[in-house]
Amino acid sequence: MTFDPDELGQSRADLAGTLKMLRKRAGFTQTRLAQRSNMSQTKISNIEGGKLTPSLVDVELILRAVNAPHDLAAQVAALARTANTEWQDVWSQRRTGLEKKQNELAGFERSSTELRYFLLSMVTGLLATPEYVRASLAHVPGNQSRAVSKKLERQAVLYDTTKRFTFILTEQAVRWPFLTAPAMAVQIDRLRSLSLLPNIRLGVIPLDGHIPKGPLNTFTVYDARIATVETKTGAIILRGHRDVSTYLAEFAAYESFALFDEECRERLSVWAERFRS
Numbered sequence: 001m002t003f004d005p006d007e008l009g010q011s012r013a014d015l016a017g018t019l020k021m022l023r024k025r026a027g028f029t030q031t032r033l034a035q036r037s038n039m040s041q042t043k044i045s046n047i048e049g050g051k052l053t054p055s056l057v058d059v060e061l062i063l064r065a066v067n068a069p070h071d072l073a074a075q076v077a078a079l080a081r082t083a084n085t086e087w088q089d090v091w092s093q094r095r096t097g098l099e100k101k102q103n104e105l106a107g108f109e110r111s112s113t114e115l116r117y118f119l120l121s122m123v124t125g126l127l128a129t130p131e132y133v134r135a136s137l138a139h140v141p142g143n144q145s146r147a148v149s150k151k152l153e154r155q156a157v158l159y160d161t162t163k164r165f166t167f168i169l170t171e172q173a174v175r176w177p178f179l180t181a182p183a184m185a186v187q188i189d190r191l192r193s194l195s196l197l198p199n200i201r202l203g204v205i206p207l208d209g210h211i212p213k214g215p216l217n218t219f220t221v222y223d224a225r226i227a228t229v230e231t232k233t234g235a236i237i238l239r240g241h242r243d244v245s246t247y248l249a250e251f252a253a254y255e256s257f258a259l260f261d262e263e264c265r266e267r268l269s270v271w272a273e274r275f276r277s
Contacts, residue, residue: 011082012053018076019062020048026066036065056080056240081240089234094140102150109157112222116166116251119173120218125151126158127167127194127202129187135179158200166201168251168258170215174204174271181275188272192265203258204267211257221247 023033023044030048034041038061046052047062054062059080063073088101109115117124125133133151137144158165174191177184195202205211218230227238227247238244259267 011079013050015054015059015076015079015083016048016050018079019054019059022062022066022068022072022076023048028066033062033065037061053083053239054080056084056242081242084239085243086237086239087234088237092234094142098137098140098144098147099150102147102154106150106154106157108220108222108226108228109154109163112225113163114223115163116221116248117168118215118219118251118254119167119169120215121170121173121176122178122218123169123173123187123191124167124218126155126165127191129183129190131179131183132187158194158197161199164199164201166203166251166255168203168205168254170205171207171271174268185272185275188268188275192268192272195261195265195268201260202264203255203260204264205254205258206267209257213253213257215250215254219247219250221251224248 023030026033028036030044031041033039034044037044037058039058043052043058044062047054047058056077059077063076068076117126122136123132125136128136128151130148130152133148134144137147137151140147157163169191174188175184179187191202194200220228221244222228224241224244225239227244229236229238229247238247258264
């Protein structure tokens with residue numbers, strides 16, 4: 001999928017207007033369309049008013065209900081996929097305050113029960129020591145104390161036993177010398193400790209053996225609803241079923257190469273001792 005980040009917001013407005021036009025062309029009221037597409041009238045109203053971005057399934061149901069021509073339906077489906085994609089660049093995040101991003105991530109975590117994290121090159125804030133969290137934001141201009149506090153506050157979600165977390169870290173993510181050697185040993189000890197929690201499944205992918213896949217990005221999947229993909233200059237938030245399913249499959253592939261449970265903890269202990277020595 002290709003898209004212009006500057007046009008993503010406009011695509012949502014275009015989608016809302018197009019769906020409203022199709023309903024009127026079919027001669028339906030919002031109530032009638034709601035009945036034919038198995039939705040509430042309030043939901044149809046919010047979609048047409050731009051208050052709610054419809055999922056790709058929602059759009060497909062509406063297109064079927066209004067008997068949209070095949071060519072037009074394909075165009076609207078493509079527009080819906082773009083509308084379900086969000087680009088957040090790092091410069092905008094810094095202008096609005098990094099704590100706002102932390103609040104958004106906390107919202108994703110609160111609303112999800114199955115959370116999957118693939119960590120390519122660094123430890124995520126949920127698993128990080130306070131020193132690691134501060135170091136991860138040290139390059140950002142200004143006072144980042146509020147963002148640091150928000151990151152550390154988010155870690156409380158790990159102890160919510162109604163949620164299940166799976167973290168997969170590459171050896172590079174675990175061992176990258178982001179801190180001094182003693183502090184890195186403490187960070188790895190924290191990973192080992194968290195792996196003992198009953199609702200956390202933590203695995204590592206050692207850089208040995210044969211791994212016939214090459215990861216490109218760190219990513220997170222929330223249930224089967226949302227995937228977030230991190231890049232150097234920002235993050236892409238994907239809500240389309242095909243996109244999220246692709247990352248679920250990617251995660252499952254890396255899961256098959258990871259060491260879990262005692263094998264994982266033994267490897268973490270070895271890496272921590274190397275930093276101590």
